[in-house]
Amino acid sequence: MILYTPLAQSDIFPPSSDDYTNRHCITHEGRLMLADRTSDGGYQMVQLLSTNPYDFLEERFTPGNILS
Amino acid sequence: MMEKEPEKKDEQSSSSSLVEKIQQLGQVNVPQAPDTNIHVLSIIGQVEGHVQLPPQNKTTKYEHLLPQLIAIEQNPKIQGVIILLNTVGGDVEAGLALSEMIASISKPTVSIVLGGGHSIGVPIAVSTNYSFIVPTATMTIHPVRLTGLVIGVPQTFEYLDKMQERVIQFVIQHSNIKEEKFKDLMFAKGNLTRDIGTNVIGVDAVKYGLIDEVGGVSDAMKKINELIEQNSSMMEESRVIQ
Structure with a gap:
């Protein structure tokens, strides 16, 4: 499907309120990160918010990681 | 017998974490540094301001960046x-806040524009001590717009x-572009399909004085590293004078 419209995508497909409530900004092992709450009550990492480039090389902080 | 047991367990858990890792991102090993x-x-x-955008948007939130700075x-x-x-x-205001924060940091700052540094990305790009743009990157310069309810039109x-x-x-205070030129680019007609303004490409951004170097x-x-060296030698000098 191709939609040509000046409207924003979110105006046409409004996000469900779950999308907002699931995403959290948390601190894990001293690093600030965005994470989604999974159905079993854990967190899955979405984005690491750090200015230290070496944090991004650590496998513990790769996006998609299940945080424990 | 007792000694062998934990070793086995270790092996098992490491192999299961390996499987988990492959499931998560498809990558296995990342170097330590x-x-x-x-x-x-x-x-x-998007530079996110006072309104929270839906999670499918990739955003930069100023409330995260300001404390980091x-x-x-x-x-x-x-x-x-x-x-x-x-x-x-x-x-606009979140972008200006970020630009002012970066401009007022005492440590050397360098920016690289990759892909695109559009709209309010322009003041952020020029706020550093020195700015770079890759040849393929573009910067859209256009007037401030707004969406939403407008009550008093003249106001x-x-x-x-x-x-x-x-x-x-x-922008003109933090880069080498002249006010005249910047306004010309901002109000140019016929360049953008649905808007006035200009899409400036890497080399041109340097030519206009907006960015320091390609x-x-x-x-x-x-x-x-050069700026850090200068900065530390300046600090050293001031210490000697004291």
């Missing part, structure tokens, strides 16, 4: 900052006009 004296701040997606200023181990920009723009116009003036003043990562690293 020591501390660094140069920190990186990436400004990606303070931490960079405070931490003596950090000697320089590189700003990576690939943004479509966003909230709103006045307000937007002042806001625009703040952006223009910031270059990528290695140029930026060289420049920041």
Whole structure:
């Protein structure tokens, strides 16, 4: 499907309120990160918010990681 | 017998974590590294202001970046900052806040525009001590717009006009572009399909004086190390005088 419209995508497909409530900004092992709450009550990492480039090389902080 | 048991367990758990890792990202090993004296701040997606955007948007939230910038200023181990920009723009006041924060940091700062540094990304890109743009990157310069309810039209116009003036003043103070030229680019007709303004490509951005140099990562690293050296020798001198 191709939609040509000046409207924003979110105006046409409004996000469900779950999308907002699931995403959290948390601190894990001293690093600030965005994470989604999974159905079993854990967190899955979405984005690491750090200015230290070496944090991004650590496998513990790769996006998609299940945080424990 | 007792000794062998934990070893076996270890092997099992390491293999299961390997499987987990492959399921998560498809990658297995990432190298470990020591501390660094140069920190990186990436400004990606939309610069998010007072309204929270839906989670499918990639955004840079100023409430995350401002404390990080303070931490960079405070931490003596950090000697320089590189700003990576690939943004479509966003909230004007959030963008200006970020630009002012970056401009007022005492440590050397270098920016690289990759892909795009559009709209409010322009003042952020020029706020650093030295700015780079890769040859393929573009920067869209256009007037301030707004969406939403407009109650008093003359007052709103006045307000937007002042806001625009703040952006223009910031850019001309922090780059080599002339006010005349910047306004020409901002109000140019026929360049953008549904808007007035100009899409400036890497080399042209340098030609107009908006960005200091065309270059990528290695140029930026060289420049920041040079600035760090200058900064530390200046500090040394002031210490000697004291």
